[in-house]
Amino acid sequence: MNRQTTSRRDRLRAQTSAEIKTIAFQLMAAGGPDAISLRAIAREMGMTAGAIYSYYATRDDLITTLISDVYTSLVEAAEAARDAVPAADPGGRILAWAQTLREWALANPEGFRLVYGDPVPGYRPPDGGPAKEAEQRACTGLTGLVIAAWRQAEPLQPGLRGYAWEDFDAGLVAHLQAEFPGLPPAAVALALRVWGRMHGLVALEIYGHLRALTHEPAAVYRDEISDLIRSLGLTPPA
Amino acid sequence: MNRQTTSRRDRLRAQTSAEIKTIAFQLMAAGGPDAISLRAIAREMGMTAGAIYSYYATRDDLITTLISDVYTSLVEAAEAARDAVPAADPGGRILAWAQTLREWALANPEGFRLVYGDPVPGYRPPDGGPAKEAEQRACTGLTGLVIAAWRQAEPLQPGLRGYAWEDFDAGLVAHLQAEFPGLPPAAVALALRVWGRMHGLVALEIYGHLRALTHEPAAVYRDEISDLIRSLGLTPPA
DNA sequence: GCAAAAATTACACGGCGTTCAAATTTGCCA
DNA sequence: TGGCAAATTTGAACGCCGTGTAATTTTTGC
Numbered sequence: 063m064n065r066q067t068t069s070r071r072d073r074l075r076a077q078t079s080a081e082i083k084t085i086a087f088q089l090m091a092a093g094g095p096d097a098i099s100l101r102a103i104a105r106e107m108g109m110t111a112g113a114i115y116s117y118y119a120t121r122d123d124l125i126t127t128l129i130s131d132v133y134t135s136l137v138e139a140a141e142a143a144r145d146a147v148p149a150a151d152p153g154g155r156i157l158a159w160a161q162t163l164r165e166w167a168l169a170n171p172e173g174f175r176l177v178y179g180d181p182v183p184g185y186r187p188p189d190g191g192p193a194k195e196a197e198q199r200a201c202t203g204l205t206g207l208v209i210a211a212w213r214q215a216e217p218l219q220p221g222l223r224g225y226a227w228e229d230f231d232a233g234l235v236a237h238l239q240a241e242f243p244g245l246p247p248a249a250v251a252l253a254l255r256v257w258g259r260m261h262g263l264v265a266l267e268i269y270g271h272l273r274a275l276t277h278e279p280a281a282v283y284r285d286e287i288s289d290l291i292r293s294l295g296l297t298p299p300a
Numbered sequence: 301m302n303r304q305t306t307s308r309r310d311r312l313r314a315q316t317s318a319e320i321k322t323i324a325f326q327l328m329a330a331g332g333p334d335a336i337s338l339r340a341i342a343r344e345m346g347m348t349a350g351a352i353y354s355y356y357a358t359r360d361d362l363i364t365t366l367i368s369d370v371y372t373s374l375v376e377a378a379e380a381a382r383d384a385v386p387a388a389d390p391g392g393r394i395l396a397w398a399q400t401l402r403e404w405a406l407a408n409p410e411g412f413r414l415v416y417g418d419p420v421p422g423y424r425p426p427d428g429g430p431a432k433e434a435e436q437r438a439c440t441g442l443t444g445l446v447i448a449a450w451r452q453a454e455p456l457q458p459g460l461r462g463y464a465w466e467d468f469d470a471g472l473v474a475h476l477q478a479e480f481p482g483l484p485p486a487a488v489a490l491a492l493r494v495w496g497r498m499h500g501l502v503a504l505e506i507y508g509h510l511r512a513l514t515h516e517p518a519a520v521y522r523d524e525i526s527d528l529i530r531s532l533g534l535t536p537p538a
Numbered sequence: 539g540c541a542a543a544a545a546t547t548a549c550a551c552g553g554c555g556t557t558c559a560a561a562t563t564t565g566c567c568a
Numbered sequence: 569t570g571g572c573a574a575a576t577t578t579g580a581a582c583g584c585c586g587t588g589t590a591a592t593t594t595t596t597g598c
Contacts (some may be wrong), residue, residue: 071543071597078544096334096421099586112589113545121587178507179417183334184587194512201513221523229516254514255501255524262500263493269416274432275439276492278467285459286493293527312564313575337554350557351577359555422554 079117081107086128090172095182098125125185126192132173133196139166141203152210153296159207160260160287164280167264174268178261198234202241205253209242212249214295222248259290317355319345324366328410333420336363363423364430370411371434377404379441390448391534397445398498398525402518405502412506416499436472440479443491447480450487452533460486497528 085106089097100121104111118124143162147154167174181187208215216222225247227235238245263286266272267279276282288298323344327335338359342349356362381400385392405412419425446453454460463485465473476483501524504510505517514520526536 074596075544094418094421096418100588101586110546111587112547115588116544175418178503178509180332180334180413180507183332183421197509197512219523219527221526224519225516229519230514231512234513251514251516251520251523254510254520255527258501258504258510258520258524259497260500261504262498263496265416265503266496266499269418271416271435272492272496274435274469275472276468276489278463278489281462281467282489282492282496285457285489286496288459289457289493289531293531316576338556339554348578349555350579353556354576 075117082114082117082124083128083131086124087173090128090176091170094172095176095180098128098182100124122185122188125182126188129176129181129187130192130196132170133177133193133200136163136166136170136173136177137196137200137203140200144203144207149210151299152207153291153294154299155210156207156256156291156294156296157287157299159203160283160290163260164264164267164283167268171268174264178265179269194233198237201234201250201253201257202238204257205238205242205245205250208249208253208256208294209245211294211296212246215252215293216248218293218295219248219252222251224248225251256290259286313355320352320355320362321366321369324362325411328366328414329408332410333414333418336366336420338362360423360426363420364426367414367419367425368430368434370408371415371431371438374401374404374408374411374415375434375438375441378438382441382445387448389537390445391529391532392537393448394445394494394529394532394534395525395537397441398521398528401498402502402505402521405506409506412502416503417507432471436475439472439488439491439495440476442495443476443480443483443488446487446491446494446532447483449532449534450484453490453531454486456531456533457486457490460489462486463489494528494532497524 082103085103086098089099089102089106098121100114100118101111104114114124118127140159140162143158144155147158149155176182177193187193227247229247230250235250238250242249263272263279263283267283272279272282291298320341323341324336327337327340327344338352339349342352352362356365378397378400381396382393385396387393414420415431425431465485467485468488473488476488480487501510501517501521505521510517510520529536
């Protein structure tokens with residue numbers, strides 16, 4: 063009767079492990095990233111603090127897992143939104159990606175802070191942690207968006223001649239070159255700029271700076287993304 | 301012999317108060333914003349924790365003062381850099397402002413985090429705190445930059461018709477209208493977008509995301525600002 | 539029924555903000 | 569110059585929180 067490769071014990075274990083993350087999310091959503099403590103999680107789960115150590119060796123391990131999960135969820139949302147727009151409409155795809163980023167951030171402000179802001183007091187990310195994977199995935203997606211517009215974009219962007227492959231992280235480059243043969247290094251620089259452009263207003267909004275000055279952050283963001291699309295030689299969707 | 305309006309006691313008091321802030325800065329620079337604790341400050345000053353309460357009623361009061369000071373120093377640096385470029389060169393002024401923002405942030409990463417990121421665990425900003433003033437001052441500076449380019453910029457920016465004064469914070473609007481008579485509301489929206497554009501790459505760099513992917517963040521940022529200047533119908537400085 | 543896994547209990551250790559009476563220092567004025 | 573009142577600082581304490589460890593008990597699967 064043991065058709066499953068995982069034993070019942072393993073399944074329970076995985077379930078508890080997932081519940082820990084779920085609770086951690088809720089705590090984070092309620093009280094910010096610094097509300098994530100093993101004791102609070104245990105309290106919320108009706109467990110004892112010590113029991114968590116059967117699942118995560120240390121608090122930072124849990125945080126690392128959390129960051130990775132959150133980041134992955136963001137990237138997957140963006141990719142899904144992009145793929146819902148036909149590839150023949152590169153401007154629409156950029157807009158979809160950008161809007162998803164903002165909407166995801168507004169729906170998961172604490173997740174955004176966890177990934178893009180100070181993670182948690184006292185937390186030190188491990189070297190080349192699992193978040194790196196999501197980061198590269200995000201960068202790959204953005205590079206794809208840029209490549210789709212490259213023919214029109216390149217002449218509009220002087221100063222892109224000054225980049226070489228050595229200017230970028232080796233792991234990222236290997237990944238990108240495999241994905242996009244013939245990719246010019248300048249396109250990666252442009253992708254990073256696109257990233258920064260999407261990030262700026264969203265970060266300001268999430269941290270409360272934008273909304274203190276305007277009641278229409280969505281319109282401002284929308285205009286900014288339209289201008290971004292235009293700067294790539296594309297026609298922004300109406 | 302009491303020629304001074306401030307008594308000796310007041311001067312000493314102000315000096316100690318300033319030293320508290322200085323130490324707080326050093327702690328923040330060394331260990332991040334969450335290293336700011338009254339006990340640590342007192343320890344570093346050779347005082348007792350309780351003594352601080354003669355100067356700041358509560359920890360959050362100190363943090364609030366700190367944020368205000370840091371923000372003001374940033375805005376003043378940006379204004380100074382702007383004023384060092386002749387008003388006849390609006391593109392150069394934008395570049396100066398942008399470069400100063402990035403350089404200031406790199407020199408004061410913890411200050412940047414304090415102002416633009418999660419301040420400190422457990423800190424709740426007071427309603428309409430003194431940081432608001434610095435924020436409005438920054439926005440005023442950016443609006444000035446945009447206004448200087450408005451003639452060329454406006455035709456390049458469709459979609460700017462949809463803004464009204466009600467879309468923005470009343471206090472900010474009053475301030476801006478006094479400073480720039482005849483200011484169109486759309487220029488404020490554009491200024492916010494310029495802000496976001498400068499902020500994005502800097503935030504990513506400060507939080508370690510950009511440098512994980514490229515070794516040339518300065519070049520990327522420079523290109524981005526050049527494109528920003530171009531999008532306002534100006535010619536970026538060589 | 540029995541060994542292994544998981545949870546509990548209890549503990550050590552450290553940090554924080556904040557309060558308060560008591561002691562000390564200081565500025566000032568007679 | 570001496571002394572006094574006010575400002576300042578101390579030192580201890582309170583209460584709360586956190587991470588992490590180890591021995592012990594309970595639960596669980598086989």
